[in-house]
Amino acid sequence: MSPPHACPHIAVIGIGNVHRRDDGVGPAVIARLARHIEEGTLSLSVGLHVSDGEPARLIARWEGADLAVVVDAARTSRPAPGRVHRWDTDDLKLPPAAEASSHGLGLGDALRLARALGRLPQHLVVYGVEAADTGFGTGLTTRTAEAVELLADRIVREIHGHRLRTSPVLDGGTAST
Template identity: 50%
Template sequence: MRKRTHIAIIGVGNEYRHDDAVGLIVVERLRERAAERPLPPGTALAACDGDPGRLISLWEGADLVLVVDAAHARPAEPGRVHRVELDSARLARAPSSSSHGLGLGEAVELSRVLGRLPDRLVVYAVEGADNSVGTGLSHTVARAVTPVVASIEEDIVRHRDRAARG
């Protein structure tokens, strides 16, 4: 019997802090595209402010979790995308350092302690240019949205193919 595929795609951010909204915009773009190309059954699209408790509740029970969030790096290269993939074996180990820049470190650690980690977690961190109050992405971050959406769609296809192979 095949295991039911469950995918959670979570956009993290604040729509009123310019580039911090990139995760929310990626999820919205995936919602729009799903009208033309439906996502696999059991796929959930969600927006989150990054609160660890809310993140855990959104990814609980998922086989694959894809999180998109804005990131800050020094030196910054606005629009650059960092893709970090962790499977359950790597997630089950206590982290040796914090991921405060993404706001996910506490959620991963708490999820690990509670035994509620997803099987796989993929984080797309998009370096931002403008986190001031206001709406709309900067040009460089806006250009990253379409490639991130395409990469997430590829992750979904790979996951579906793995699940079909058993």
Template identity: 55%
Template sequence: MEASARPPRIVVIGVGNAFRRDDGVGPVVVDALARHGEHSPLPPGTGLFVCDGEPVRLLTLWQGADLAVVVDAALARPPRPGRIHRIGTERVLRAAAHATAGSHGLGLRTAVELARALGRLPAHLIVYAVEAADTRAGPGMTSPVRAAVAPLVRRIAADVARHARPAAP
């Protein structure tokens, strides 16, 4: 009998600061995924992490990953708080060359550019950007962003499961 291949290394990284209201959506989603996993476990090889968005930390967390899912708050004009944007690898790379959608200045854009230059991008990268209403100092998210958490957890769990599913022979 052949030894089975290692499961894909999948990371979900919640970027944000829980003390900047809607900016805390990334960590809240990671926490909700951990609770979701108690009832419906995520595939083996899935890691859940929280990060402040600093580029080197992001590179370290997604290094060697088959799939990296990054969740971050986004500032948009005009804003539609709670709206979720799913951005795949190619679009992330194109966007990194121009601007960032996150609320952390150059963090994600810089991380993607640096990872590309160093050959350290994950095989697949998905960014979920949740439009924020308020990123001022203070705890707690606004209602529209809080309402986006449960649907986003389901979408990420589905992405992770789909990616972890072995390819048909």
């Protein structure tokens, strides 16, 4: 157990391949969150990671985290490029493996494996951004690119909210982040 004054371990993982157009949305959100750190709106203690989605590497990135936030491109049967979906382990409505990720093997498999091994973070949030184009090439399509800034801001708020909920109140004072 962490000392009462310690910050919770928070990991944000952007899954994707920047050479597959909208599949690069996860790394793009991580790049925007890095700017939030430079601007001082996000703590240096938040771990930012880019992943190719391979299950063992994903589990290693979130293992031991109080909060892990994962961002990935998503495929749906009726796509609306740039639309953001949120799943939470508390909801027990995590995406099925074949439908959530734009990768053949990845997030859904990592979630099932981590559950079986008891290696899920204490709290896991998954954001899926609907992709328009995951073909070869660089650069996000317009609607997916527009989602990056809004999603990064949403993740910053989620992290601040998590810290407020989990920070202990010392000596009758108020919790701070």
